[in-house]
Amino acid sequence: MSIPELEKLKEYSFEIGPIRPPSEGGSRSLLIRATRNCPWNLCKFCYGTPYNRERFQLRSVEEVKRDIDAAKAISELIEVIAKKLGGMDWAARLIDPYFLYNKGFMELDQNELRNFQSVTNVFNWLRSGARSAFLQDANSLIMRTPDLLEVIIYLKQTFPGLQRITSYARAKTLAQKTKTLEELKELRKAGLSRLHVGLETGDDELLKYVNKGVTSEEHVLAGRKAKEAGFELSEYWMPGLGGKAMSEQHARNTARVLNEINPDFVRSRRFVPRKATPLLEEWKKGEFQLLSPHEELREIGMMIESLDITGKVCFDHFINPAYKVGSSYVWLFKQDYDGYKFPEEKPKVLELVKHGLEIDESLYIRVEDLVEMSL
Numbered sequence: 001m002s003i004p005e006l007e008k009l010k011e012y013s014f015e016i017g018p019i020r021p022p023s024e025g026g027s028r029s030l031l032i033r034a035t036r037n038c039p040w041n042l043c044k045f046c047y048g049t050p051y052n053r054e055r056f057q058l059r060s061v062e063e064v065k066r067d068i069d070a071a072k073a074i075s076e077l078i079e080v081i082a083k084k085l086g087g088m089d090w091a092a093r094l095i096d097p098y099f100l101y102n103k104g105f106m107e108l109d110q111n112e113l114r115n116f117q118s119v120t121n122v123f124n125w126l127r128s129g130a131r132s133a134f135l136q137d138a139n140s141l142i143m144r145t146p147d148l149l150e151v152i153i154y155l156k157q158t159f160p161g162l163q164r165i166t167s168y169a170r171a172k173t174l175a176q177k178t179k180t181l182e183e184l185k186e187l188r189k190a191g192l193s194r195l196h197v198g199l200e201t202g203d204d205e206l207l208k209y210v211n212k213g214v215t216s217e218e219h220v221l222a223g224r225k226a227k228e229a230g231f232e233l234s235e236y237w238m239p240g241l242g243g244k245a246m247s248e249q250h251a252r253n254t255a256r257v258l259n260e261i262n263p264d265f266v267r268s269r270r271f272v273p274r275k276a277t278p279l280l281e282e283w284k285k286g287e288f289q290l291l292s293p294h295e296e297l298r299e300i301g302m303m304i305e306s307l308d309i310t311g312k313v314c315f316d317h318f319i320n321p322a323y324k325v326g327s328s329y330v331w332l333f334k335q336d337y338d339g340y341k342f343p344e345e346k347p348k349v350l351e352l353v354k355h356g357l358e359i360d361e362s363l364y365i366r367v368e369d370l371v372e373m374s375l
């Protein structure tokens with residue numbers, strides 16, 4: 001059977017940034033790069049390394065719209081191909097570098113790679129129901145509100161079936177007076193529905209130490225403002241970030257700030273010293289002491305004990321606590337994106353922490369074991 005659409009697929013591509021939250025990968029979100037890299041780049045534990053420390057750039061609305069058009073063209077071609085072949089499962093066999101370029105993935109040149117990643121992203125998104133889109137990179141809210149609105153409206157017009165559009169947002173930007181509640185409400189009304197905010201910690205001393213560029217008060221203000229505007233809010237915290245020196249204050253103040261915000265999701269991302277960051281260097285020089293697996297669990301227990309929210313608590317990242325059983329590893333907490341419903345399942349999480357503390361510490365994957373891994 002001749003499939004000219006397969007050849008045409010090679011004509012379209014769009015820009016995809018390096019990261020998105022795991023839950024957006026799970027939902028197979030369509031990835032639309034609204035800006036490039038991180039406008040802050042200075043958090044000691046991250047340092048913008050997920051974006052290779054590259055300079056932050058706004059993209060023009062026209063450029064982003066062209067990417068949305070390319071995604072649309074790819075989606076239409078894939079639908080034709082799937083129809084000809086008898087379904088997406090059959091089409092899946094053709095979304096392969098060998099079928100498209102007659103070469104292996106590692107042999108693709110830059111343009112082919114960009115095209116292949118675009119086609120794969122659209123294909124996975126279509127196959128999973130085409131319901132959600134994620135605006136990349138680190139802080140789309142920093143865009144001028146009229147520009148971001150235009151992007152969201154165009155995205156919704158192009159893909160009317162989208163039920164969820166999400167983005168990372170820096171608390172500092174959300175808290176600023178210049179980003180008014182009315183503007184946030186407009187963005188929400190246009191279709192931006194969920195924000196992912198890196199809280200990391202609610203402790204002011206630790207926020208300052210890691211150079212997060214935001215205070216706990218601003219975190220609370222930002223989170224409440226996002227909720228009031230109607231966003232579904234995910235707040236990420238980082239067990240272990242305070243090391244041994246600040247563990248208790250990190251746990252207690254993180255719970256305090258989260259209680260004041262009452263986000264829809266609290267997501268846990270264990271602290272792992274990342275390559276090329278200042279905190280890795282401090283650890284190597286002995287100026288920062290990592291928590292042991294049991295110390296980290298006690299910290300999680302302390303935070304959860306004080307947590308009084310009506311959202312969901314999730315451990316949806318593979319770096320969260322896992323221990324060895326036979327020749328494989330088992331996660332202590334479930335990994336799904338909806339996690340544990342609070343307050344109902346708070347006792348269950350505390351019970352898991354207790355259970356985790358009964359498991360021999362030597363069986364756990366230590367933070368040190370993850371340092372060399374690309375996360």
Ligand code: SF4
Nearest residue numbers: 038041042043046048
């Ligand atoms: S944690 Fe977020 S704000 Fe901080 S440097 Fe990394 S990407 Fe930027």
